[in-house]
Amino acid sequence: MNQLQTPHSGYHWRGSSSRFFEGWYYRVTLPEDGQSFAFMYSIEDPSGNKPCSGGAAQVLGPNDEYLCRTFPDVKRFWASCDRLALVHWSYPKIPAVPQIIPPNEFFESVSQGYQATATYNQGAIADPSSGNSCRWEYAVEPVYGWGNYGEPPQATAGWSSFLSIFEPGWQVLMASGKATGWIEWNGKRYDFIDAPAYAEKNWGGSFPKKWFWINSNSFENEPDLALTAVGAYRKVLWSMECVGMIGLHYQGQFYEFSSLKSQLEWRVAPWGNWQMQAINDSYKLNLSGISDYPGNYVRVPTKQGLVFSCRDTTHGSLKLEMRDRLGDRVLLNAESHLAGLEVGGEPWEETWEYPL
Template identity: 60%
Template sequence: MVNLQTPHSGYQWDGSSQRFFEGWYYRVTLPADNQTFAFMYSIEDPAGGTPHSGGAAQILGPDDSYLCRTFPATDRFWGWRDALGLGHWGKTDLNTPPLYLEPAEFEHHIQEGYQGTATWHQGILHDPGSINLAQWQYEIKPVYGWGNTGSPQQSTAGWLSYFPIFEPGWQILMAHGLATGWIDWNGRRYEFTDAPAYSEKNWGRSFPQKWFWLNCNLFDNEPDLALTAGGGRRGVLWWMESVAMIGLHYQGKFYEFVPWNSQVSWKIEPWGNWQMQAKNAHYAIELTGTTDRAGTLLRAPTEQGLIFCCRDTMHGQLSLQLSELSAGQSQVILKATSSVCGLETGGGPWEETWHSS
């Protein structure tokens, strides 16, 4: 099996008491139901003892419905240092330090909590203010990490991401995978085999001021295609910069458009319309994402703790065009569309359209 583990897959916290957050994102899209489940996990100030210390689990469910649970006890969180693996225990009859459990053990001992690795994801969450309940178990077969198949996998933010120059760090863990298992959402059980799955993470000691994101790995008539694109204003040493990137995996090949090899431009409305273009020496790409849905407010780690500061939908319309450039000529090599694209804007201010290049 090809090793698809990306750099930065392990838990990044160094044990210090400085302000710190780390967040993980798992997603599975169900073609038969035209629905998506997105699971967002975070831990802030893991040393404990600050106003923001604690963890959370959020789920964006069918038709952009939402469930959130907080996990105040940081000592009930665990994360592997050298590979993707994390979990947080809420209600449990175990008094041992938290760690990865075999699936049946987890089911027996954990009444509320979650655990996830590169190949397995399970959990159970109750909303005490309502009757909402989510429970899930599925296995994951990674197909694409972040890079060409058969080659060493790449840092999403390039080699500089090995140093804490950029804040926050961002890493796509698995651009595309296949999930098999089940999710129970308020009593409705969704069963699936080889459904498109995705995962990413971010971490750091400071927080992005403003950002946008497009993500899709279920396209019409293109089963072997995965897109992640995004941008934001982030800290670089003592100044802020606006950066964006587009990454595409298609038929075993990775097409990367990043600031150090491409011109990337964007025009993002506060909500409803996302447009990006990028061009390098060999290829050009155009993306348009739109939605007429209101989207769902989600919480994200900020300087002020975990607060509602971003809006998402998993029902965006996406059109994508990839062209090959040769001898001054441009030839379209891929056109694709989807109606289950993830779209997000976050931070601010977002009073007007954000143009940049």
């Protein structure tokens, strides 16, 4: 398992009192129900006793409905530095040091909180003001980490991501997996077997100044296809840079287009339209994302703490076409109506075009 573990799976905080956050994103897509559930966990300034110290669990549920629960006590958070494993809870029914506990004991021991690993995700949160609630428990069989099937997973941002020069760090933990279990949303239960699952994480001082994100591993008639794409204006040491990347897993092969090794272009509206094109030495890829849904805002870590600075939907329409380098032969043509589409950061007042 350690040899197959995705880079950066472990917790990055090492006791510093400097501004720090780490966040994890798990998603399950239910094609038969036409819905998705995205679980977002975060911890900020874990040294404690700071204005932003604390954690949160957020869920983007059916029809982009939103639920959030904060966990102010950083001492009830735990994460492994060696592998993907994290816990945060409040109001435990039994005194306990935060740690991964047997799943069959979790709901009896913890009234609100979560525990998650590379192969499991479980939790329960509720909003006392509205009465809305969510409970979940599912196991995951990873299929793709980040890279070719059967080979050691790669760092999403390359070898340099192991150096503390980028802000923030980012890693796709599982581009595609199979989830089996259940999710209960406001009393309605969703049971599923081998549902498409995804996981990623980020860490550092704050999110990028501006970014967009495109993701799907639930395509019509293409069960062995997963795509993640991103564009960001981020901090590098003492300067800022614009970067982009597209990663495509298809039939055991990994196709990567990065702004360092490929020609990337994008045109992303403040909301509703995501267009991206990439060309490398062998392939040409076109992405077109559209959302008729208004989406919903979720909280992300900033210098000012956890604030609503990100707009998301899991009901985006995404078209993908990959051709050979000359554009003469179509190698892949796929479509999804349950894609994740996102914009975030500084106010989007006009369309973002790159390059200008």
